[in-house]
Amino acid sequence: MNQEEFLQRLAAALAPLSDAERACIIDYYREMICDGVESGKLEQELIAGFGTAQEIAAQILEESRTASGEHAEVPAMPPAQSASDAYAAQGPVHSIIVDARHTSVEVHSVQDGPVQVHFIPTERDHVTVSENSGTFSFHHTVEFSFFHWRDLFYMPHRIIVDVPVNFAGELHVSTCNAGLIAADLSGLSTAQFVTSNAHLTVSNIICGNLSARTSNGPLNLQNVHGRSCTA
Amino acid sequence: MDTQRKKGVLEICVLAALQREPSYGYRIVSDISPCIEASESTLYPILRRLEASGCVSTFSQEHNGRLRKYYRIEPLGEEKVRQFLSEAEEMRRIYQYIEEESL
Numbered sequence: 001m002n003q004e005e006f007l008q009r010l011a012a013a014l015a016p017l018s019d020a021e022r023a024c025i026i027d028y029y030r031e032m033i034c035d036g037v038e039s040g041k042l043e044q045e046l047i048a049g050f051g052t053a054q055e056i057a058a059q060i061l062e063e064s065r066t067a068s069g070e071h072a073e074v075p076a077m078p079p080a081q082s083a084s085d086a087y088a089a090q091g092p093v094h095s096i097i098v099d100a101r102h103t104s105v106e107v108h109s110v111q112d113g114p115v116q117v118h119f120i121p122t123e124r125d126h127v128t129v130s131e132n133s134g135t136f137s138f139h140h141t142v143e144f145s146f147f148h149w150r151d152l153f154y155m156p157h158r159i160i161v162d163v164p165v166n167f168a169g170e171l172h173v174s175t176c177n178a179g180l181i182a183a184d185l186s187g188l189s190t191a192q193f194v195t196s197n198a199h200l201t202v203s204n205i206i207c208g209n210l211s212a213r214t215s216n217g218p219l220n221l222q223n224v225h226g227r228s229c230t231a
Numbered sequence: 232m233d234t235q236r237k238k239g240v241l242e243i244c245v246l247a248a249l250q251r252e253p254s255y256g257y258r259i260v261s262d263i264s265p266c267i268e269a270s271e272s273t274l275y276p277i278l279r280r281l282e283a284s285g286c287v288s289t290f291s292q293e294h295n296g297r298l299r300k301y302y303r304i305e306p307l308g309e310e311k312v313r314q315f316l317s318e319a320e321e322m323r324r325i326y327q328y329i330e331e332e333s334l
Contacts, residue, residue, distance in 0.1 A: 024279075027300070028271075028300070031255070031257070031299060032256055032257055032260075032271045034297060035257035035258075035299075036257060039257070049271070050270070050271055050272055051270070051272050055272070056272050059272060059273075059276065060275065063280075
């Protein structure tokens with residue numbers, strides 16, 4: 001591969017970066033090649049020594065991700081973790097989506113403060129939080145291995161969702177193989193609670209449309225008021 | 232070498248290579264190569280980080296009809312090298328302990 005071809009491939013692989021950052025990197029490698037050739041090295045050898053354009057780009061993109069805490073590909077800002085276990089929304093929220101796996105979820109009402117999710121992840125948990133045009137999303141999944149089944153039963157592992165009293169939007173909470181409890185929420189336009197193989201308890205809720213679903217487990221609805229309810 | 236440990240010492244090695252006088256990418260790589268394995272690709276993020284944190288500053292100088300980017304160490308960078316060297320005694324004690332316990 002010659003210099004121009006390598007630099008073109010590298011520029012293409014660095015597309016997610018800003019023009020300025022990309023130009024910096026191209027200049028850096030161009031300079032390396034020039035200096036190397038000047039010292040008597042062969043252009044082909046130098047380029048082969050850099051690694052592939054894909055490898056270089058992957059390393060640089062990974063660095064910029066961990067350094068700035070911002071994802072180059074996703075335009076929305078990830079919400080900050082204010083306390084050690086809280087993922088809080090930064091801006092106004094009209095839709096809350098909490099999607100978890102094998103972990104119980106409790107939804108509470110809070111007097112003030114932002115929409116927040118409290119959760120302490122272990123190495124086996126993968127959490128993605130994003131906030132985009134008023135939709136706050138908390139996605140959780142967990143890695144399984146035979147050795148850790150025990151831990152799931154003994155760890156006090158749960159997700160707590162704080163919904164401010166004045167929140168009047170949509171709330172979607174889902175998990176599986178774990179209990180879901182939602183209480184004291186009012187003013188929601190739509191609420192959806194889904195789990196499986198576990199109990200689902202919804203109490204003291206006032207909302208427009210409520211849907212609650214579980215399988216192989218008790219479904220308790222107490223003091224629920226609203227326009228429509230599917231359970 | 233362990234990746235995390237390497238990342239840490241590589242930064243200090245780059246700073247050390249700049250202590251006497253400013254240098255440029257290619258020469259930094261060849262200067263530190265005898266003591267620690269570092270490719271041009273591993274060096275780029277390190278130089279970036281050092282510049283972003285204020286440990287080094289950069290300037291361009293003409294060389295054979297093209298512009299070459301030079302890196303110059305800043306007081307913050309010099310302080311990092313001093314701090315690393317001041318930890319040498321403690322590091323030696325740690326290595327000694329680990330060696331003795333491993334026999």
